[in-house]
Structure formats: C-alpha cells, structure tokens
Amino acid sequence: MLRLQGINLIIGTIVLFIALHLTFAPEHHTVRTTGSTLLGGISFLLMTFSVVLATRLEIFEEMFGGLDRMYQVHRVAGTFTAVFALVHFFSIPKELPPGVDPVLNSTFPSAQIGMASMVLLVIGLFVALNRKISYSRWRNPHKVMALVYILVIGHFMNAPGIFFERFSASGILLIVAALTGTVALVYTMFGMNKRTAMSFTIEAVNSLERATEVVLKPVGNMLKFKPGQFAFVEIQGKDWSEPHPFTISSAPNEDRLRFTMKVLGDWTRKVREELKPGGEVIVRGPYGRFDASKTGCRRQVWVAGGIGLTPFLSKLRAMEDDDDREIHFAYAARNKEEAIFLGELEAVAATRDNITLYPLFSDEGDFARIDVAKKRLPGGLTDYEYFICGPKPMVEGLMKDLKTEGVKRKAIHVEAFEFR
Incomplete structure (x- = not known):
C-alpha cells in the first residue's frame, strides 16, 4: 500500500517552495514572471524527486511503501514535470527585460538550453507512456532523462537574474534540490x-506449465530477504544484459534462491528455451514491502492469480510452526494443469490447521470474486486483511469490490508490479 509519508514530503517541499517564491518575490517581477518561474520551479522539484526515487534506496521504500510504489510515484511525478514545464515554457516572457545585457545572455544561452531540455523531456515522456514500446527498447532511451536533468539545471542557473535570483529564498531551495538530485543521479x-550486485550461478532450470523455475546458487554470500520481496535478475552473457524484476519464491532460510517466471514474452520464453545450468547471474535487491507478517490483523485472506502465487510461496515456505494467523488462501488459475505448485500448497494446507486453501479454476466457473468470498469466509469481510497479487484486472476488481463492501483501503495490500 502506498504510504503517505513520502507523498507528504513531496507536497510539503512544493508548498514550501511556493510560499517562499510568492512571499519573497523580487519587486521587479511582474505577475507573469512570478507565475511562470513558479511553475518552472515546481516542475524542477518534481523532476528532482523522480531522480531521487530512481536510487531505490531502502529509506524511500519505507517512506513510500515499497519500490513498486516508488516507481508509481516516479512515473506520476515525471508526467507532471512535463505538464508544468510546458506551461512554464509557453508563459515565460520571451523578450529580455530592460537592463539585461543581451551579449552576456547569448554567452550563457539559458533559453536555448531550456528549449533543448523541453524537446527531450516531451520525447522521453512519450516513450515512457507508450505501452506499445517494449521494455527492452524503452530502457536505454529513458537514460536520456539524466541529460535532460543536467540541461534543466543549466537552464535555470544561467537564466538572467531578472528571471531567477540565485540567492533568493526559493532560489536557494532550488539549488539545494539541484545538488541533491545531482548526487542521486551520479549514484544511480x-x-x-x-553496491547492490550479488553473483549467483544457475543450478537448475525447471520447466513448469507455462512457467519456468530458475534455481540459483550463491557465489559468495546469500541474498538476505523477507518473504514476498522481489529482486532484479540480470543473466550474464551475450543478449542477456537486460535486468528484469521477479518475486523470490524461495524461503529466506534456504541455501538456494528460486525465481518462478511465467512465459509472457520473448525474454521469459528465451529463459525457458535457452537458459542452461552453469551460467552466471547478477541479482540486485531485495525490494518490496508485500509483507503479511507485520500486520496487526491475525485473520488474513491471500488471493493469488496465476504467477501471482510466487510471493505467497515464499511466505508459506518461510512460515514458522507456531504461526497462529488464520489464513484463507484463494489460488486462482485457468485449470488444475496450470495451477503450478498446487500439490505443494495442498500438502502445506493439509498439515496446518491455520491455513484453508481454496483452488479456483475459471474453466470450471470458479473465479476470485467477492460474492464467492462472502459465502466461504467465516465472519464478515471487514474482519480480515487482504493480500492480493495477480493479473491487473483481477486485482483492481477485487480492490473495488472490497472497498464497496466496507473494507478499509489500509486493510488491502497489493503488489503493483509495474516499472514503467
């Protein structure tokens, strides 16, 4: 769940900038100049937050509720960066005010730098939001945003003093933001x-029904993680340099790292058909806050759809004998043949009194729906906390129906596995 601590930090910083910019606006500023530079400053602050969130630092995971939430905020902040920048561009006075040396301004061409950064920003936003462009083709062009950020800094730092007073209260805030963002950019x-790379070798590649389990042996130290977390997997070798995020399906106490990957596209198909034991893999992580053990509610409903089973596999495999949570686990798949690890789930449920398993097969007309849950769950829907992972339509539908039934948003936990 998205946490408000991080959102409040962004909003608070922008509100502080607005207050400083309006309260201490230079006397020679016109209303148009004050307003347009205000929009430019807000755009830059949003872009800085996008840059900072790209560092994937754990402190920000705590503030925003996980890396998946951070990337959601990163994407929204980037979109509004472009919106505010466009309005700033079209509203800023195009003629130099009286008293500004045109020769000096041509030596430090703020306007030209701003134009270049605007063009690149709009192109980058189009590429980022265009779902028809594959992840592999999007990833490298997106790195141009680092250049855009540097150009934006050059744009306002070279702006005539009539537009940007560097040592005004709001100007100092922007400079501090620029320094922070530059450090974050270099680190990223x-x-x-x-810093985060850990080496593994491929021990086994197991073909499942429409999925592949990859078993990794650590070269040095084992990755430390919590059940429900994920990591970025980067297979070494020609044509394998592109990292992909996958949920860890093994338990933290195992001496091997396991990822279960559904065959969805060219990359996962290549994993299934070409990946061989003995190869080298770099794993970076762990990330995510999809943790069912930290909640205060002992009555929980887990809903997994298809490959969304993987975080729950890790949770089950790590479960202690004295775990007294009441867990109702709905596992939705098309049919029994596609329900990977169903035998393991049934075995665990058979040996533990606190777990009730509900296999749901759509081919048989059994779906993960709220009306089904109301019939099968003891007590009311509001008595439970919900952990949901699976296809986006299933997750969004369940969230909507649960809130309609009176379940509070903070009692619904989902894995938002999108990084574009």
Whole structure:
C-alpha cells in the first residue's frame, strides 16, 4: 500500500517552495514572471524527486511503501514535470527585460538550453507512456532523462537574474534540490548497480506449465530477504544484459534462491528455451514491502492469480510452526494443469490447521470474486486483511469490490508490479 509519508514530503517541499517564491518575490517581477518561474520551479522539484526515487534506496521504500510504489510515484511525478514545464515554457516572457545585457545572455544561452531540455523531456515522456514500446527498447532511451536533468539545471542557473535570483529564498531551495538530485543521479548511474550486485550461478532450470523455475546458487554470500520481496535478475552473457524484476519464491532460510517466471514474452520464453545450468547471474535487491507478517490483523485472506502465487510461496515456505494467523488462501488459475505448485500448497494446507486453501479454476466457473468470498469466509469481510497479487484486472476488481463492501483501503495490500 502506498504510504503517505513520502507523498507528504513531496507536497510539503512544493508548498514550501511556493510560499517562499510568492512571499519573497523580487519587486521587479511582474505577475507573469512570478507565475511562470513558479511553475518552472515546481516542475524542477518534481523532476528532482523522480531522480531521487530512481536510487531505490531502502529509506524511500519505507517512506513510500515499497519500490513498486516508488516507481508509481516516479512515473506520476515525471508526467507532471512535463505538464508544468510546458506551461512554464509557453508563459515565460520571451523578450529580455530592460537592463539585461543581451551579449552576456547569448554567452550563457539559458533559453536555448531550456528549449533543448523541453524537446527531450516531451520525447522521453512519450516513450515512457507508450505501452506499445517494449521494455527492452524503452530502457536505454529513458537514460536520456539524466541529460535532460543536467540541461534543466543549466537552464535555470544561467537564466538572467531578472528571471531567477540565485540567492533568493526559493532560489536557494532550488539549488539545494539541484545538488541533491545531482548526487542521486551520479549514484544511480555509477554506484547503485555496483553496491547492490550479488553473483549467483544457475543450478537448475525447471520447466513448469507455462512457467519456468530458475534455481540459483550463491557465489559468495546469500541474498538476505523477507518473504514476498522481489529482486532484479540480470543473466550474464551475450543478449542477456537486460535486468528484469521477479518475486523470490524461495524461503529466506534456504541455501538456494528460486525465481518462478511465467512465459509472457520473448525474454521469459528465451529463459525457458535457452537458459542452461552453469551460467552466471547478477541479482540486485531485495525490494518490496508485500509483507503479511507485520500486520496487526491475525485473520488474513491471500488471493493469488496465476504467477501471482510466487510471493505467497515464499511466505508459506518461510512460515514458522507456531504461526497462529488464520489464513484463507484463494489460488486462482485457468485449470488444475496450470495451477503450478498446487500439490505443494495442498500438502502445506493439509498439515496446518491455520491455513484453508481454496483452488479456483475459471474453466470450471470458479473465479476470485467477492460474492464467492462472502459465502466461504467465516465472519464478515471487514474482519480480515487482504493480500492480493495477480493479473491487473483481477486485482483492481477485487480492490473495488472490497472497498464497496466496507473494507478499509489500509486493510488491502497489493503488489503493483509495474516499472514503467
């Protein structure tokens, strides 16, 4: 669930900037100049937050509720960055005010830098929001946003003083933001991957029904993670350099790391058909806050749809003998043949009194729906906390219906596995 702590930090920073910018606006500013520079500053602050969130630091996971939520905020902040920047661009006075040296301004061409950054920003936003462009083709062009950020800093730092007073209260805030964002950008590009990378070798590649389980053996230390977390998997070798996020399906106390990948596209199909034991894999993580053990509610409903089973596999495999939570586990698949690890789930449920398993097969007319839950769950729907992972339509439908039934949003936990 998205946490408000991080959102409040963004809103608070922008409100502070607005207050400083309007309260201490230079006397020579016109209303148009004050308003347009205000929009430009807000755009830059949003872009800075996008850059900072790209560091994937754990402190921000705590503030926003997990890396998946951070990327949602990153995407929304990037979109509004472009919106505010466009309005700023069209509203800023195009003629230099009286008293500004045109020769000096041509030596430091703020306007030209701003134009270049605007064009690149709009192109980058189009690419980012265009779902028809594959992840592999999107990933490298998206790195151009680092150049855009540097250009934006150059744009306002070279702006004539009539537009941007560097040592005004709001100007100092923007400079601090620029320094923070630059450090974050350098870390993301040159330090993050090195700091988080852990080496593994491929021990086994197991073909399942429409999925593949990859078993990894650590070269050095084992990755420490919590059940429900995920990591980025980067297979080494020619044509394998592109990292992909997958939920860890093994338990934290195992000496091997396991990922279960549904065959959805070219990359996962290649994993199934070409990946062989003995290869090297770099794993970066762990990330995510899809943790059912930290909630205060002992009555829980787990809903897994298809490959959304993987975080729950890790939870079940890590469950202690004295765990007294009452867990109702609905596992939805097309049919029994496609219900991977169903035998393991049935075995666990048979040996534990606190777990009730509900296999739901759509081919038999059994779906993960609220009307089904109301018939099978003891007590009312509001007596439980819900953990849901699966196809987006299933997750969104269940969330909507649960809230209609009076279940509070904070009692509904979902894995928002989207990074574009």
